[in-house]
Amino acid sequence: MRASTCLHDAFIVSAQQSPQAVAVVEPGQGSISYGQLDALSDRLRDRLTELGVSRGDRVGIYLRKSIASVATLLGALKAGAAYVPVDPGAPVARGAYILHNCAVKAVVVEAELADKLAAALADLGAAPAVIAVDGSLPGGAGLGAALAAAEQSTSAARVGSVRSDADDLAYILYTSGSTGKPKGVMLSHEDAVSFVDWCSESFSPTAADRFSSHAPFHFDLSILDIHVCLKHGATLVLIGEDIGKDAPRLAQLIADERISIWYSAPSILALLAQFGSLASHDYGALRQVLFAGEVFPVKHLRALSELWPGRRYYNLYGPTETNVCTWHEVPLPVPAERNTPYPIGQVCSHLRARVLDESGAPVAHGSEGELCIAGPAVMRGYWALPEQTSKGFFTDREGNAWYRTGDIVTEADDACYTYLGRRDRMVKRRGYRVELGEIEAGLYRHAKVKEAAVLAFADEQAGLSITAFLSSDEAKRPSLIEIKRFCAENLPLYMIPDKFIWLDSLPKTSTDKIDYQRLKELP
Template sequence: MSTAAYLHERFIASARQSAQAVAVVEPGKGSITYGELDSLSDRLRDRLTLLGVCRGDRVGIFLRKSVDAVAALLGTLKAGAAYVPVDPGAPAARGAYILHNCAVKVVIVEAALADKLGAELAGLGAMPAMIVVAEERAGGSGLRTALDAADEQAMAPTTLSIHNQPQDLAYILYTSGSTGQPKGVMLSHENAVTFVDWCSETFAPTAADRFSSHAPFHFDLSILDIHVCLKHGATLVLVGEEIGKDAPRLAQLIADERISIWYSAPSILALLAQFGNLARHDYSALRQVLFAGEVFPVKHLRALCELLPKPRYCNLYGPTETNVCTWYEVPLPIPAERSTPYPIGKVCSHLRACVLNEEGATVARGSEGELAISGPGVMQGYWALPEQTARGFFNADDGTAWYRTGDIVSEAEDACYTYLGRRDRMVKRRGYRVELGEIEAGLYRHAKIKEAAVLAFADEQAGVSITAFLSSHEEKRPSLIEIKRFCAENLPLYMIPDRFVWFDSLPKTSTDKIDYQRLKETC
């Protein structure tokens, strides 16, 4: 493992070593070299310092994915602060809540979003300084222009990049909270560096690699995309939102940009397999396909592997609180008779894992229990939520703090973990324990079902009722009789949903996961 104390150290080293190499590409718009990106992020560091940003402060990033956004997070890190990326496509009120919640000192925001965000922040009594960046500028020109204008008003003196300590915050990623308000997951430089270095030893990237950047920057998948790439002097290819869910255009981009390491949620890869016309393109550069964030239905994974048989396929598992904590390399070819998802694999080398029962005791290998993780990759806690932080950890007698993932797993004899479902998605029905994820897995076996999400609702008579939300590959959907007959053949009687609701496509969050909250609101 590296002895680097702070996340941006390796980027600085790459820029010194390969200043002329291309660091980031915005397809169809432009690119920036390592030397140029280093210089631009230095300028932002100096401006942030002039605005009073110090080690330990927070800086909000309210930008669409761009070279500007990459430079913004690097400049924030160089100033010693933690970056807080916010979804610019979400309501401004949500973004303002996040930025106010963690008391950002400065916000770097797109011009088109600045007025509305500023009004929302003012309504909360927050008035952070703003660096306003003109949108639709490529190659870092938007941020560069904003800094030029600021320098005309008051020149920012040159400063030095901060040498952070391992426990200093590097970034805060906000996730959905059980209270209905987002909660901030605090990740330190140690958390990030140990994860990035694990990726280096596991996937062996080189300067010749071209990484996809499909995940939005407020999603934890982006940590691998950005920081592993920049550590190795490779090229980061930004995938814009307008292309990211358009299978034919995305398939073309992967081929045209010669992407060699791809990382995304399985739902995107399933779309590519079904609708990307992959056989038309040259994917000889693609050597690793990584996926995380949700279960990959085997029928879609098999279809992808048959279309693209040469890359290495790896299932990466982990909540935002740990980033990736287990991983599994899919053995190819996938047998035709396999219908169950692959395991989430073995614990990463920089972490430890155990399986706990409800009382916090470890269970015997092979038994079901909650996966808990410890080690230097585990978050510091939730921002300003000490009680939730305390509930999220189990403290062992030896003083080890184990983060409770909420995921139910079992451990096989080879130390591989199999994901069984969420602790909080388990319900009792007719005296039986029912895991909603198991119903979803059963529904995915139907050849015509494209997406499946299952929710439980309180029912005065039955105690709980179960609704399945579905979308179909075909215009003609299965009839109610057909789908009930299929369920009877594939699920225990007590798991058959009471109700089936069809959509053209299930609603998604900004990170391309099925939006269960919006589905709840439809009922």
């Protein structure tokens, strides 16, 4: 990759070539053209620069998915900064921790959330510049109004976009951390562009395509949605959380918006297959169905492929630290007798893969080992966590750094990988990577919780269910409603356990540690 290539360069080219083409659609709220989106993100770039944002800084995005949030991430990149998307639906303390942890210089926030976020940041001793956006205004108008107010009070000139180097950070995505605190995965322009280029080669998108944007922007699936789409001058159709898990409405939207390239976690596709009444809609525009983030139960994949025949289905695999690193096109039809998940496939052409044992030695084909990845799309490390960064990599005799995915796989003779499970206690749920220890840390915040242990169990319908085992010194334990309400206030929705089991005390090992193996036998 040329050192001068930035993640947003391809979008700028698309805007220059097709300024009138529709770039982003926000169903029910309007749309914006490439030329308009380019101009709006330029204005934000200038405002950020005026606020002191410069190359190498970080800009927080505390917005719901919208045209404004797309313009914000582009404006941050144009200012030479890395964008840091935060889930506005999660507890505000979590968002404030993330923004404080990576020392954002500025944050663009929904106006209705601005005061709460500012107070939470102040508690941490942080006070970044704030741009408050009225989220009730459609089509990016809220961001435009916020910038207009600032422009009236200043005489700042257009400053032009900053040229970032390949090694400069493009974005930081925070994932669940084993200490109970999220950790930031640092991705550079080179990381992102190499992935976007691979997607372009593999899926051959065109300006006529209409991409789904189902994943929230703090989820790594969004990188394909946004940046591959904008590179090719295609149209990005934003899907908000209010409709994203409502199968009947979502099924209607996919048809109405003529989406041609779909990408989501398998759990959403399973919902559509079961409850979307797909046979009653016209999906003539749909040509590719991509899924990643968790194992797709074969029975649901079979049902979906029968309801949406004639499309190409791709199983994409990869942690946030590498984005997609292996892929597999599902051969159709799915045999009626098949009940095992499809493999995660072969390594992507811009990356290399090895299967290693615990000592770092390669294992024989067909033997179990940890999948390790090297190449230009691998993260630069975890923000401000040098020890965890070091532990995350294996360096071979030639000095090449291999990222340890923590996933156990086998490799067939044709270099196709089959996923077997996690090395540690990290699981995938609803497409999100979840560290069970973070859920435990959240539960321990409840005043009546003495002990907490969280386990994940296979679930035929949901794919994965999470059970929390708890004990208390109090004679009156919290009710189910109370503990669920507490979780909703302290954890993202996808981390809330499905089941809570109260015990007098949790079983212990001989070293007085919680005995997770015995807990597994209880349900």
